[in-house]
Amino acid sequence: xxxxxxxxxxxxxxxxxxxxxxxxxxxxxxxxxxxxxxxxxxxxxxxxxxxxxxxxxxxxxxxxxxxxxxxxxxxxxxxxxxxxxxxxxxxxxxxxxxxxxxxxxxxxxxxxxxxxxxxxxxxxxxxxxxxxxxxxxxxxxxxxxxxxxxxxxxxxxxxxxxxxxxxxxxxxxxxxxxxxxxxxxxxxxxxxxxxxxxxxxxxxxxxxxxxxxxxxxxxxxxxxxxxxxxxxxxxxxxxxxxxxxxxxxxxxxxxxxxx
Numbered sequence: 157x158x159x160x161x162x163x164x165x166x167x168x169x170x171x172x173x174x175x176x177x178x179x180x181x182x183x184x185x186x187x188x189x190x191x192x193x194x195x196x197x198x199x200x201x202x203x204x205x206x207x208x209x210x211x212x213x214x215x216x217x218x219x220x221x222x223x224x225x226x227x228x229x230x231x232x233x234x235x236x237x238x239x240x241x242x243x244x245x246x247x248x249x250x251x252x253x254x255x256x257x258x259x260x261x262x263x264x265x266x267x268x269x270x271x272x273x274x275x276x277x278x279x280x281x282x283x284x285x286x287x288x289x290x291x292x293x294x295x296x297x298x299x300x301x302x303x304x305x306x307x308x309x310x311x312x313x314x315x316x317x318x319x320x321x322x323x324x325x326x327x328x329x330x331x332x333x334x335x336x337x338x339x340x341x342x343x344x345x346x347x348x349x350x351x352x353x354x355x356x357x358x359x360x361x362x363x364x365x366x367x368x369x370x371x372x373x374x375x376x377x378x379x380x381x382x383x384x385x386x387x388x389x390x391x392x393x394x395x396x397x398x399x400x401x402x403x404x405x406x407x408x409x410x411x412x413x414x415x
Contacts, residue, residue, distance in 0.1 A: 199252065199391075201410035202237040206230040210239065214250040222247045222398050233362065236409060238266075241288070241395040243273075243404040249291075249394035257295050258415060259385035263369050265290060266362040266409030269329045269354075269395075274402035276331040278350055281343045283331065285397045288406035291326040291348075294373045295387040296380040298322050309347065321389060323377050324348045327367065329406075330355045339376060349376035362407060 200211040210230060218225045226248030229240050239250075269287035277283030298306060301322065313320050330336060330352035342348035351372060353365060373386040391411065397404040 199411065199413050202230055202239060204237060206232060206237055210250070214252050217249045217251045217392070219247050219398075224398065226394055226396060226404075228394075233407060236266075236362075238362070239393075239408040241393070241404075241406045241408065243285075243395050243397040245397055245401050245403075247396040247398040249392045249396075251390060251392045253293075253390035254388070257387035257389050258413070260292075260369050260388045260413050260415055262366060262412075262414040263290070263292065263391075264364070264366045264412035264414070266364050266407075267329075267354075268362045268407045269356065269359050269405075270407065271403050271405035272329065272331070272356055272359075273397040273400045273404045275400050276397075276402075276404075278328060278331050278334065279340055279343055282399055284343050285400045285402070285404060286326075286395055287329045287331075287404050288395050288408070289326045289328045289350075289393065290408070290411070291324050291392040292369060292373070293321040293389040293391070294323040294325055294377055294381075295389055296323045296377055297382040298380075300380045305347065308345075322347060323380065324392075325373055325376050326350050327353050327365070327372075329353070329359075351376070362409060 200213065203209075203211070210228060216225070216228060224244060224246035226241055226243040226246045228248070228250055229242075230237055231240050232238075241248075267288050267290070272287040273285035275283055276285045276287065278286065298309075301309070309320070309322055324347065326348060328350050330338070334352050334355075336352050336355060338352045340350055342350060354363060369388065370386050374381060393408055393411070395404040395406045
């Protein structure tokens with residue numbers, strides 16, 4: 157997020173002020189991915205009739221300091237209904253928060269990057285734009301998070317006034333230099349982990365994914381997870397291009413979740 161980057165650059169020398177700036181930056185970073193919204197238990201599919209609109213359980217989430225928003229709409233791709241995420245120097249996600257945590261075993265969906273953000277690099281703040289991402293909010297044992305991270309998360313929740321997720325796992329299309337299968341931290345916070353599933357060599361058509369969400373979450377956050385099944389509290393998807401001041405465009409098929 158460019159806003160977070162600017163806040164960190166403006167951090168003054170005073171320790172208290174610095175902590176406040178960092179808390180605000182972390183809050184902004186987490187809010188952009190996972191602001192809690194009105195929850196719903198269902199995970200409906202995109203409707204056959206695109207005029208019916210995006211199912212109401214998927215709520216658009218934008219950043220208050222970024223004027224341009226990713227636009228979301230339904231369209232036909234052959235006989236399939238797909239979601240178009242279209243970002244022009246913009247940021248936005250669609251968020252579906254569950255009423256109760258779910259022990260989801262797998263996630264399945266189709267997606268395609270039509271336009272990858274120019275000069276994107278998901279491992280740098282300046283290039284932190286995704287041509288396409290699908291994220292899961294993972295419930296962790298917060299007592300197992302490092303003290304510094306817990307304090308920063310608590311401060312971020314105070315700043316935002318929301319109970320932000322303590323752990324988010326994002327499936328992404330890789331940018332140059334990133335390898336399929338690579339797992340790495342978001343450049344703003346290690347509370348968000350990225351897993352590269354595809355690169356632009358796959359972009360010619362919609363491609364299918366079927367992920368073992370339990371295994372992926374354990375790979376990303378294993379030491380912080382409580383015993384038993386990994387619990388998921390919500391999902392998000394989107395595309396953004398605000399940092400690189402470029403364009404991003406992606407298609408998403410309906411998300412299938414297997415309990």
